[in-house]
Amino acid sequence: MSTDTWVLLYGMFSAYCLAGCLMEHFAVFSGWPAVGSAEFKSVQTAQGHGSGIVYVLPKTVLTALVIAILVAAPDGLPRWPVWAALAALTAGWVSAAVIQVPIQLRIRHSADRREIARLLRTDWIRVAAMVVHFGFAVTAIAIAGTG
Numbered sequence: 001m002s003t004d005t006w007v008l009l010y011g012m013f014s015a016y017c018l019a020g021c022l023m024e025h026f027a028v029f030s031g032w033p034a035v036g037s038a039e040f041k042s043v044q045t046a047q048g049h050g051s052g053i054v055y056v057l058p059k060t061v062l063t064a065l066v067i068a069i070l071v072a073a074p075d076g077l078p079r080w081p082v083w084a085a086l087a088a089l090t091a092g093w094v095s096a097a098v099i100q101v102p103i104q105l106r107i108r109h110s111a112d113r114r115e116i117a118r119l120l121r122t123d124w125i126r127v128a129a130m131v132v133h134f135g136f137a138v139t140a141i142a143i144a145g146t147g
Contacts (some may be wrong), residue, residue, distance in 0.1 A: 003074040007144050010069060010077075013062040014085075014137035020055030021092075021130040025123050032107075032116050040111035048104070062088050077144045085136035092129035100126060 026117045028047050035043045066086045069077060106112070 001072070001074070002146065003076045006072070006074045006077055007141050009065060010137060013058060013065055014134050015064055017055065017059045017062050018130055018134045020051075020058060021127055024051050024055055025120075025127050029116075029120055029123060032119075033113060035111070036114055037111040044104070044108050052123065059089075059092075063093070078140055081136040081140035081143070085133045088129045088133035088136060090105050092126045092133070093106040095122070095129060 020035065022121060028051060032040070032044065063086075066082060066089060069082050070079065070086065073079065073087055099122045104105065107115045
């Protein structure tokens with residue numbers, strides 16, 4: 001695969017996943033306090049499945065793509081920002097697995113407003129990690145474009 005193809009795929013997936021992350025935080029999670037307790041489980045479950053398809057699956061592909069870029073080492077695509085981007089993605093995955101998903105599983109059954117507020121506060125870790133990833137992706141792409 002040519003370096004241009006790697007750069008194109010990396011840029012597209014990075015931008016898409018940043019948008020998905022922001023959508024999940026600002027459009028999905030932030031609306032949960034407005035959902036009644038009786039409907040909360042069905043709303044959260046449906047939105048969770050949608051977020052999985054629209055955001056989590058592409059983020060998984062993005063993570064695999066970043067690893068593939070590091071393995072393939074295409075000419076002209078610098079490695080240091082890609083390694084940094086992988087570190088940011090890893091921080092986001094760890095945050096989701098250790099903090100956000102356990103909270104989501106608890107609130108699915110309780111609709112506890114304090115836990116929803118905690119999810120929104122702690123989700124900034126995951127959002128920040130994706131923003132940082134995007135910054136390193138843009139850096140790698142910019143360097144590749146000038147190389």
